[in-house]
Amino acid sequence: MRTDADSMVSVIVPIYNAEQYLVECLESILAQSHRALEVLCINDGSTDGSPDILERFAARDERIHVISKENGGYGAACNLGIDKARGEWISIVEPDDWIEPDMYADMLAFASRFDEQIDIVKTPWFNVQDWDDPEKQYSTESPLARRIKTSTHPFVLADEPILITLHPSIWSALYRRGFLNECSIRFPEYSGAGWADNPFLVETFCQAKAIIYLDQPYYQYRADLPGSTLNHGSVEAIRRPFDRWCDMTDIMERLAVTDGGIWDAHYMRAFAYAEGAIHDDGWDNPVVQEGMKRMFSRMDAQRVFACPAISPRRRELFAKVMDLPIEDFKTPNRTRYLLGEAWGLFRSEGIGGIIGRLRTGRERRKEMTDE
Secondary structure (H helix, E strand, O other): OOOHHHOOEEEEEEEOOOHHHHHHHHHHHHOOOOOOEEEEEEEEOOOOOHHHHHHHHHHHOOOEEEEEEOOOOHHHHHHHHHHHOOOOEEEEOOOOOEEOOOHHHHHHHHHOOOOOOOOEEEOOEEEEEOOOOOOOOEEEEOOOOOOOOOOOOOEOHHHOHHHHOOOOOOOOEEEEHHHHHHOOOOOOOOOOOOOOHHHHHHHHHHHOOOEEEOOOOOEEEEOOOOOOOOOOOOHHHHHHHHHHHHHHHHHHHHOOOOOHHHHHHHHHHHHHHHHHHHHHHOOOOHHHHHHHHHHHOOOOHHHHHHOOOOOHHHHHHHHHHOOOOOOOOOOOOHHHHHHHHHHHHHHHHHHHHHHHHHHHHHHHHHHHHHO
16 A cells, blocks of 8 residues: 555745745745645745744744755756655745645645656646735636546546646646656756746646546636736847747657657647737747747647647738638637537636637737737
8 A cells, every 4th residue: 555645745845035924934834734745945045034934934943944056947946855755755945925724735635646757737726816915815726627627547648638728737737756766757947937947847747657647627727917927128038938838849769759649739838838929929029939930940840730729810820920721721629629629618617718819819819910
């Protein structure tokens, strides 16, 4: 009988100038009903009051371990935590988020039901909206909720490629530390936040031989505020989504991924990044144009035009950027795909979620046609 329910979890908290929300984050970790924790607080060169908060918590609870280093970015901080970790499982909690009290107890109890050695335990999450105003703040379930059934047996990514289509929510999961070490999986060490979670997401899910999914959200993620990503102030920031998609493509090619469903899911993320860049920085921005060209050039055009998940609008965008003839491409099974997506969205977000997605889609299409 497996003993995962009693296992130690190494909780890695990468911290850079997070004093506003750090207390709430750490309190939620210490309040876990699963007590076998070590909390590795990686102070990544903070210049605000974060170090003082960490020292107070370390004095209060011996499970808190503060490790201070020069600023090196999110990926380097997480890697140091993984290297220092002693627990059987790794969890990553970002310092401006918080977790529900039974998160680790429930996930570990779930893992203990299976005879197989599990590599990843995955759950959906909550998106915290309007968090800049406590009186208006509220949480909604992520789009992943109710899109996958709670596992009755372990699976691999090819069985549920949607796991790399949606937000790279690496923090709503547990990773077996032995799995990360056996497969030499670490974060790329970009400067700043750097979207290091994107390559880590693909690397872990593509290499995992035993994934289980528990369809219950526990992690409270502060989502981007409306308008907060508009008009990036640097070329590097505008290029970032395109760079990260290409980095993920490099990983998939290195791992010799051949499954068509995984590649389709990866392509869907590319179009989401392209539309996000157009929305944030404008269709006419030359950095956006260059990024889309570079990203789309790494795609198989036949796969783009045949994938039922890729809408006619997105195929038209692809053809326009790649200077291909714009035709009325007939995609097999498109209607069936849309009905499945609508049903999944309804179960996850209700009729209000469907209306909101339609409204957002209309706004983004207008942005692309008005340019």
